[in-house]
Amino acid sequence: MKRNWIYALVAVLVSAVMLLSACTPSGGGGNKVVTFIFTQEPETLNLHYTNMYFSSILQQLWNHWAWEYDENNNPYPVLITEMPSMENGGISADGTVLTLTLRDDIFWSDGEPITADDFVFTWEMAVAPTNTVATTYPYSEAANVEAPDPQTVVVTFAEPFAPWLYFFHGLLPKHVLQPVFDAEGTLDNADWNNAPTVGSGPFSFAEWESGSFLRFVRNEEYWGEPALVDEIFVRIVPDDASQVAALVSGEGDIGIFIAYPDIPSLEEGGLSVIKVFSGYNEGWYLNMGPNAHPALLDVRVRQALAYGTDRFIISRDLLLDKTVPASTFWDGSPWTDPTLEPYPYDPNMANDLLDQAGWVDSNGDGTRDKDGVELVLRYLCNDRDVRMDMQAVIQQQLAQIGVGVELFNYDSDILFGSYGDGGPVATGNYDIAQWSDLPGGFPDPDSAYWLCSEIPSDESPQGSNWQYICDEELNNLFLLQKTQMVFDDRVETFHQISRIMYEQVYFLGIWQDPDIWAVSSRLSDVKISGVTPFFNIAEWDIP
Numbered sequence: 001m002k003r004n005w006i007y008a009l010v011a012v013l014v015s016a017v018m019l020l021s022a023c024t025p026s027g028g029g030g031n032k033v034v035t036f037i038f039t040q041e042p043e044t045l046n047l048h049y050t051n052m053y054f055s056s057i058l059q060q061l062w063n064h065w066a067w068e069y070d071e072n073n074n075p076y077p078v079l080i081t082e083m084p085s086m087e088n089g090g091i092s093a094d095g096t097v098l099t100l101t102l103r104d105d106i107f108w109s110d111g112e113p114i115t116a117d118d119f120v121f122t123w124e125m126a127v128a129p130t131n132t133v134a135t136t137y138p139y140s141e142a143a144n145v146e147a148p149d150p151q152t153v154v155v156t157f158a159e160p161f162a163p164w165l166y167f168f169h170g171l172l173p174k175h176v177l178q179p180v181f182d183a184e185g186t187l188d189n190a191d192w193n194n195a196p197t198v199g200s201g202p203f204s205f206a207e208w209e210s211g212s213f214l215r216f217v218r219n220e221e222y223w224g225e226p227a228l229v230d231e232i233f234v235r236i237v238p239d240d241a242s243q244v245a246a247l248v249s250g251e252g253d254i255g256i257f258i259a260y261p262d263i264p265s266l267e268e269g270g271l272s273v274i275k276v277f278s279g280y281n282e283g284w285y286l287n288m289g290p291n292a293h294p295a296l297l298d299v300r301v302r303q304a305l306a307y308g309t310d311r312f313i314i315s316r317d318l319l320l321d322k323t324v325p326a327s328t329f330w331d332g333s334p335w336t337d338p339t340l341e342p343y344p345y346d347p348n349m350a351n352d353l354l355d356q357a358g359w360v361d362s363n364g365d366g367t368r369d370k371d372g373v374e375l376v377l378r379y380l381c382n383d384r385d386v387r388m389d390m391q392a393v394i395q396q397q398l399a400q401i402g403v404g405v406e407l408f409n410y411d412s413d414i415l416f417g418s419y420g421d422g423g424p425v426a427t428g429n430y431d432i433a434q435w436s437d438l439p440g441g442f443p444d445p446d447s448a449y450w451l452c453s454e455i456p457s458d459e460s461p462q463g464s465n466w467q468y469i470c471d472e473e474l475n476n477l478f479l480l481q482k483t484q485m486v487f488d489d490r491v492e493t494f495h496q497i498s499r500i501m502y503e504q505v506y507f508l509g510i511w512q513d514p515d516i517w518a519v520s521s522r523l524s525d526v527k528i529s530g531v532t533p534f535f536n537i538a539e540w541d542i543p
Contacts, residue, residue, distance in 0.1 A: 032229040032542045034523065037243045037252035039384070041211065041236045043413045046193040047170030048126055048133040051464070052416055053257065053436075059170065060534040061216050061232055062109075062199035066100060066119075066168040069531035073277070073443050075165060079106050079114060079200070084164075095160030095485040098167070100153040107223045108173050109197075109204050116147030121174035123155075130186045132420045135464040137448040138166040138441070141482070160483045162490060166441035173198050202227040202538035212236055228541040240385050247271055247518050254526070255518035256533075259386045260319040266518045276515040278530030279333065279438035281326040284508040289428035289455075289468025295375050296431060300357040302505035305432075306343035308350035308401040309394055315511055318389055326509025328498040329437075335445040335494040340502050342509060350401045361402050368402040376404035377431040380424060383409045387434060390510075405432075419456040425466050426456060433466075436513045440464075442531060445494055450506065451478055467506065474500050 042055040050056070060068060067075045067083060077083050081101045084090020090099050106114040125131055126139035144156045155167065172187075176198050180190045187193070196205050202224060203216035214234040218227045235252065237243050240259045246252040248269035258266065263273050286296055286305075295301045311325040330336035354360075359368040359375050368375040379394070381387040388409055395405040410424065415435075417423025425433045439447045448454045452470035456463030477497050484490040501507050515533070519526055525539045 031231060033231045033233050034229050034254065034540060034542065035252045036232065036234045037246045037255050038234055038236050039238075039240055039243050039257060040382075040412045042214070043416070044193050045196050045205070045208075046172075046187075046190075048131075048172075049188075049193060049418075050416075051134050051440075052412065054412075056169075057256070057533045058214075058216075058234070060201060060532050061203045061537055062196065062201040062205050062219075063171065064200045065171070065532065067165070068535045069443070069529045070535060071276075071527040071529055073530050079103060079171070091164070095162070095483070096157045098155040098157075098161075098164050100155075100168075102151045102153065104151055105223055106200065107221065108175075109199050109219050109221050111221055112173070112175050112198075113150070114171070114200060115150040116153045117150070118171055118174045119153040119168060120145050120147045121178060122168065122170070122172045125172055125177070125181065125187055128181075128186075132186075132188055132418065133462055134418060135440075135448060135454070135462055137451075137454065137464065138163060138446070142167075160485050162482055162485055163441045163444040163446035165444045166446060171200065203232055206231075222538075225538055227538040232537070239383075244269075247520070250520070253520040253523055256515075258516040258518050259384070260322045260516070261386060263320070263322065263516070271518040271520060274517050274519065274528065276517065276528050276530045276533075277332055278515040279330075279442035280436045280513040280515065281329060281331050281438070282436040282510040282513045283326060283329065283434070284510060285425070285433045285435075285467050286505065286508070287428055287431050287433070287467055291428040292468070293375070293377055293431045294373060295357070295359060295370070296377075298357045299504055300353040301359065301375075302508075303343075304350040304353040304357070304401065305398070305403070306505050306508050307346045307353070308403065309397055309508075310345035311342060311510055312345060314390055314393060318386060318393070319511060323511045323513070326512045328502055328509060329447070329507045330439070330445055330494065330498055331509060331512050332514070333443070333445065334491060336498045337495040337502075340498060347401055354401065354403075359402075366399070366402065367404040374404060375402065376406060378408060378429075379405050379432045379434070380408045380410065380415065380430045381434040382412045382415045390434075419461040419463065428466070428468055434510065446482060447478070450474055450501070469506055471500070471504070471506070474504075474506070 038054055040054045043052050044050050044055055047056055064078050066079045068078050069075050075083055079102060081103055084098055108114055123139050123145040126133060127136050141157060141161050142155050143158045146154045176192055177187055181187055202219055202222050204219040206215040206217045208214045216232040218230050240262055243255050244262050244265050247255045247266060266273055286302055288296055315324055325342035327340045327342050328336040354368060359370045361368050379391060391407045398405050419426040424430055439445045448464050450469055451465060452475045454463040454465035455468050477493055481490050481493040517528055522542055524541045524543050527536045529535045
């Protein structure tokens with residue numbers, strides 16, 4: 001049996017390498033080409049239309065942010081002359097006005113200067129009701145954005161806004177997209193979203209063959225120091241096994257979003273594996289909307305699910321003891337209450353809580369029920385191997401406490417589809433959904449996921465509260481922290497937030513999920529940020 005298993009594995013790896021070889025970078029004649037291996041395909045390159053990790057991390061290749069983050073996750077100015085602060089007047093004393101001074105030597109890749117008008121346009125497009133962006137937050141927090149001159153941007157808030165670092169991720173070129181908006185009344189279908197031939201980074205978008213690859217070539221008109229390599233080739237592979245095969249065989253230079261079980265094979269293959277704190281934590285998002293299972297509206301049932309899942313054995317057996325269960329959405333940062341620990345595995349406690357909530361197995365079929373409704377939950381995640389393996393384990397564990405589980409897996413572009421696109425999570429057609437996520441403004445802790453105003457609807461399809469939770473106490477604390485410019489005050493508010501979410505099980509941490517990267521030894525000067533991973537991509541080289 002073992003020999004047959006080995007032969008089967010070899011056959012899979014050989015097939016994967018043959019598939020990869022059929023799609024090769026265009027580099028030749030001495031060109032330096034760095035090949036990324038992605039296990040998920042970006043859904044768009046316009047950051048305003050996606051929350052997807054594989055879309056956002058490409059930004060620094062082709063489109064700078066106003067400020068970016070170094071390998072220590074510290075912000076530094078890119079398109080602006082200095083980081084705004086109260087000391088230098090960039091932030092008003094009352095925290096309601098943010099002033100940015102732009103460099104005067106920055107240009108789009110077509111030679112047009114980047115000016116304050118592009119910043120104003122970006123804000124206008126983010127809040128325009130005819131654009132069905134992923135979320136209008138935080139741009140909706142600004143009362144006004146003005147350009148008093150080409151090098152000055154003034155953002156005015158109705159009240160102090162502490163998470164201002166959240167702003168101007170994904171600058172839009174006004175001269176390219178204003179005509180599209182004027183003609184169509186929306187940017188939803190703009191060609192630029194998937195073929196942004198005009199950008200501001202060290203590389204320019206060149207080509208995207210859906211399901212296969214993306215190409216970015218050196219921007220010869222770049223206003224900064226030119227990139228040292230000629231091309232970034234992003235190869236899309238179907239799964240983690242294909243990614244490992246490509247990296248170990250030398251078909252790829254850098255692997256992203258590495259699964260813990262694959263670390264030993266990559267290290268044995270001669271690649272460097274590094275962890276980068278990026279604010280991500282793997283977790284469960286429990287639906288409490290109109291399409292949710294009625295049991296989930298009872299906190300005792302949600303707590304029973306926490307006690308009834310052994311996340312410690314999952315960390316040990318599936319994740320090779322290389323991480324631990326997460327306690328909160330903010331694990332690894334000062335924003336989470338340090339007294340909180342992951343729910344222990346306690347099936348007896350889980351059974352007691354379910355009994356108290358009135359969910360009992362009245363018909364002897366092995367599954368609890370109440371008022372004629374069986375306690376069977378829809379459990380969704382994408383088709384990543386480690387998550388599907390975990391689903392199978394969880395299904396068995398919850399069966400021991402009388403909770404049935406139906407497993408569903410989707411391609412990431414479907415799972416994370418917007419409300420307008422009918423995404424199963426966004427439209428609330430699930431009970432448990434699992435993925436890895438972080439605060440939207442990381443390293444700032446702010447998040448709009450649990451604001452009552454962010455619950456999506458036909459009238460407000462861009463809402464990001466896909467759990468349909470409206471807890472007034474929690475909502476008010478999230479609103480309060482945004483106004484707290486004093487660090488210690490804001491930390492204490494977030495400790496209250498994390499305690500409520502822990503006790504109510506609005507988010508159940510599964511494992512702490514720092515970014516894991518695999519890097520080929522042929523690359524030099526590679527630094528990785530947990531916020532803007534490819535912040536120094538222009539300095540990467542192949543000696």
